Amino acid sequence: MSSARSAFSRSVMLPASAGDIVHFPLHSSPKVICIIDAEEEFDWSAPFATSNNSVKTIAAQSAAQAIYRRFNLVPTYAVDYPVASQERGYQPLREFAQAGHCEIGAQLHPWVTPPYDEIVGEENSFACNLPPELQFKKIEALTEIIRRISMSLQNCFGQADMEPGRIRRGCSNSSAMK
Numbered sequence: 001m002s003s004a005r006s007a008f009s010r011s012v013m014l015p016a017s018a019g020d021i022v023h024f025p026l027h028s029s030p031k032v033i034c035i036i037d038a039e040e041e042f043d044w045s046a047p048f049a050t051s052n053n054s055v056k057t058i059a060a061q062s063a064a065q066a067i068y069r070r071f072n073l074v075p076t077y078a079v080d081y082p083v084a085s086q087e088r089g090y091q092p093l094r095e096f097a098q099a100g101h102c103e104i105g106a107q108l109h110p111w112v113t114p115p116y117d118e119i120v121g122e123e124n125s126f127a128c129n130l131p132p133e134l135q136f137k138k139i140e141a142l143t144e145i146i147r148r149i150s151m152s153l154q155n156c157f158g159q160a161d162m163e164p165g166r167i168r169r170g171c172s173n174s175s176a177m178k
């Protein structure tokens with residue numbers, strides 16, 4: 001129990017400083033915060049592979065955006081390297097962003113983000129299992145390519161090991177996040 005608590009206290013999902021905490025008034029109406037993983041098509045039953053980088057489904061996101069517009073919902077797309085590095089992936093999202101209809105965050109899928117200095121597989125699909133220097137290089141490559149395609153990067157960083165169903169205890173890579 002205590003080890004679970006200490007692992008949680010080291011989570012990089014916790015805010016780095018008090019200024020990062022968003023305060024909602026106690027009696028305000030409920031808020032919807034919508035963060036969408038924008039990533040390559042992924043077969044959860046297949047092994048991890050650097051070659052798995054098809055992003056053709058991103059174009060279909062316009063159908064969902066039309067629904068969001070009806071409710072004036074501005075989602076944040078957590079973009080990963082395959083999306084940010086291929087026009088077919090980033091162009092639809094860039095158009096939404098330029099219209100002010102979405103924001104862009106970053107999401108690290110280590111197995112499809114260079115440099116590929118690790119053995120690709122289940123263990124190393126969790127960024128926290130990589131050496132801090134390699135985590136940093138991958139984060140740097142990801143954020144750099146998002147900036148290069150003229151997307152302003154919001155203060156949102158998702159990681160493979162933070163996604164639903166992929167949460168792992170004891171991960172800490174806060175040094176690479178700074």
Ligand SMILES: [Zn+2]
Nearest residue numbers: 037039160163
């Ligand atoms: Zn993902």
